[in-house]
Amino acid sequence: MTLAKTLRHPTALADAGLVAPDRLPALERVAAQYAVAITPAMAELIDAADPGDPIARQFVPTEAELHALPAESADPVGDFAHSPVEGVVHRYPDRCLLKVNHACAVYCRFCFRREMVGPEGLRPLSPAALDAAMAYIAARPDIWEVIVTGGDPLILSPRRLRDLMRRLGGIEHVKVVRFHTRVPAVDPGAITDELVAALGAPGKAVYVALHANHARELTLAARAACAKIVDAGIPMLGQTVLLAGVNDDPETLTALMRALVETRIKPYYLHHADLAPGTSHLRTTIGEGQALMRAMRGTVSGLCQPTYILDIPGGHGKVPVGPDYLAEGLVEDPSGRSHLYPPPRSAGEAD
Numbered sequence: 001m002t003l004a005k006t007l008r009h010p011t012a013l014a015d016a017g018l019v020a021p022d023r024l025p026a027l028e029r030v031a032a033q034y035a036v037a038i039t040p041a042m043a044e045l046i047d048a049a050d051p052g053d054p055i056a057r058q059f060v061p062t063e064a065e066l067h068a069l070p071a072e073s074a075d076p077v078g079d080f081a082h083s084p085v086e087g088v089v090h091r092y093p094d095r096c097l098l099k100v101n102h103a104c105a106v107y108c109r110f111c112f113r114r115e116m117v118g119p120e121g122l123r124p125l126s127p128a129a130l131d132a133a134m135a136y137i138a139a140r141p142d143i144w145e146v147i148v149t150g151g152d153p154l155i156l157s158p159r160r161l162r163d164l165m166r167r168l169g170g171i172e173h174v175k176v177v178r179f180h181t182r183v184p185a186v187d188p189g190a191i192t193d194e195l196v197a198a199l200g201a202p203g204k205a206v207y208v209a210l211h212a213n214h215a216r217e218l219t220l221a222a223r224a225a226c227a228k229i230v231d232a233g234i235p236m237l238g239q240t241v242l243l244a245g246v247n248d249d250p251e252t253l254t255a256l257m258r259a260l261v262e263t264r265i266k267p268y269y270l271h272h273a274d275l276a277p278g279t280s281h282l283r284t285t286i287g288e289g290q291a292l293m294r295a296m297r298g299t300v301s302g303l304c305q306p307t308y309i310l311d312i313p314g315g316h317g318k319v320p321v322g323p324d325y326l327a328e329g330l331v332e333d334p335s336g337r338s339h340l341y342p343p344p345r346s347a348g349e350a351d
Contacts, residue, residue, distance in 0.1 A: 007036070011024065037104065041221065071275055072276060072277040087133040110243060114277070145175070158194045176207065184225040209239050213256070218263055243283075244281065290321070
């Protein structure tokens with residue numbers, strides 16, 4: 001089915017054949033709590049006949065979201081604890097987040113900001129709040145990088161993006177601006193030449209980080225949208241969330257990482273799924289994630305290797321949690337064999 005507009009309500013999902021009508025009462029309860037939006041580009045990828053479709057698992061709401069665990073939190077990574085002014089999250093000394101809006105082209109069912117985004121979430125920054133956020137950044141010379149996120153900043157108009165980059169361009173100590181987005185994959189037609197041009201600023205290194213979790217998301221249209229960005233001289237990074245039933249096997253994860261590299265996107269982070277409410281059905285264990293990383297090491301190009309990370313709950317920061325290959329003088333090779341390191345001297349080696 002070819003859709004003309006984004007699906008934003010369970011009844012629209014049922015009309016499109018993506019959910020059974022008898023599920024509507026429960027899904028309406030989910031939608032009342034967590035925003036729903038599936039763009040035509042993503043809806044067309046969903047195989048409604050496959051109950052385990054990896055695209056559907058990311059975007060189609062399920063009754064499981066109504067069941068929150070005690071360990072889950074509305075702010076699992078501690079945004080609010082590290083927000084000195086509205087719209088800024090300053091957790092690390094040399095960089096900060098700038099959350100200019102709280103809307104997205106699609107709403108992921110595992111989103112760690114699911115309580116903050118969407119029509120019932122936080123409001124976009126007012127002009128006064130944006131002024132205060134810019135003043136905070138300008139007053140702190142240790143801030144070397146600004147990560148523009150939200151919400152999804154690339155749903156903003158080119159005019160607003162140009163204004164944002166003009167203002168960041170005027171802050172001398174900010175050298176790097178990074179945009180985090182799903183738009184090139186989920187709404188590739190939105191990546192126009194005008195929008196790409198709006199991302200630049202003299203003297204600033206600009207990066208775009210694309211969130212993608214399955215190789216099928218990188219359609220020909222998505223790859224063309226990413227090519228516009230890369231061909232404009234803006235490097236792209238890939239961010240992925242490890243999700244049960246979506247990408248938690250070596251073949252699927254490898255296919256995604258290779259698809260990113262083929263699109264000229266360097267895999268950057270593989271995120272362990274955060275403790276957002278109602279998302280336990282999509283989380284793996286850290287041990288399962290480490291096993292995946294081991295399976296890829298040595299058999300898949302280094303270009304395709306992201307860093308597996310955990311954002312420690314409560315705002316304590318990101319740490320790598322990949323497998324360890326070195327312990328007590330032994331190093332393990334990709335095949336699982338152990339070797340002494342440093343290796344022993346040969347019998348004929350001089351002292």
